[in-house]
Amino acid sequence: MISIDDVKRRAQQDAKSRGIRITPDEKLLQCLLEGLKTNEERYGYPSCPCRMASGNFETDRDIICPCDYRDPDVAEYGCCYCSLYVDDETHEGKNQARAIPERRPYDKQRATLGLAEKETEEETIGEMMKSSRKLLYCKQCGYVVFSDDPPYVCPICKAKREMFEELVTALGHYTRKV
Numbered sequence: 001m002i003s004i005d006d007v008k009r010r011a012q013q014d015a016k017s018r019g020i021r022i023t024p025d026e027k028l029l030q031c032l033l034e035g036l037k038t039n040e041e042r043y044g045y046p047s048c049p050c051r052m053a054s055g056n057f058e059t060d061r062d063i064i065c066p067c068d069y070r071d072p073d074v075a076e077y078g079c080c081y082c083s084l085y086v087d088d089e090t091h092e093g094k095n096q097a098r099a100i101p102e103r104r105p106y107d108k109q110r111a112t113l114g115l116a117e118k119e120t121e122e123e124t125i126g127e128m129m130k131s132s133r134k135l136l137y138c139k140q141c142g143y144v145v146f147s148d149d150p151p152y153v154c155p156i157c158k159a160k161r162e163m164f165e166e167l168v169t170a171l172g173h174y175t176r177k178v
């Protein structure tokens with residue numbers, strides 16, 4: 001079984017090999033490492049703790065940490081989508097923490113949800129509404145995600161997963177169909 005220390009060491013080694021750092025925020029780091037460990041135990045590979053995985057290796061390949069989007073995000077924004085990896089400036093606190101736009105292509109996000117490829121965005125949202133997934137939102141920043149499980153860390157405001165709650169709207173209550 002993999003330990004948190006193993007996951008941390010791996011991330012540190014990877015960062016070092018790329019000339020970048022891991023986040024100096026200890027609390028955030030712990031959440032992210034726990035997420036990576038849990039995903040690795042669940043799926044067999046450490047998929048991104050801030051994104052939903054499908055459980056299918058081919059579909060999730062691009063979001064296995066370090067994800068395909070890390071290097072361009074660190075280069076452009078000073079940190080990756082979930083802020084596990086940061087550049088020196090961000091590590092030294094010279095950059096303001098900020099939300100990184102999702103670089104993962106929309107068709108890949110759709111594939112994760114098991115939705116067909118040719119649908120329009122409107123149709124996709126309709127499908128999501130009909131799907132058995134829960135609509136979850138972050139109480140701290142309002143970020144909304146269709147998923148059965150909240151992300152380990154909010155990709156927008158870095159709140160812990162405990163901040164996620166199921167969104168119940170006038171349209172109905174999105175719960176898993178049994």
Ligand SMILES: [Zn+2]
Nearest residue numbers: 138141154157
């Ligand atoms: Zn949030």
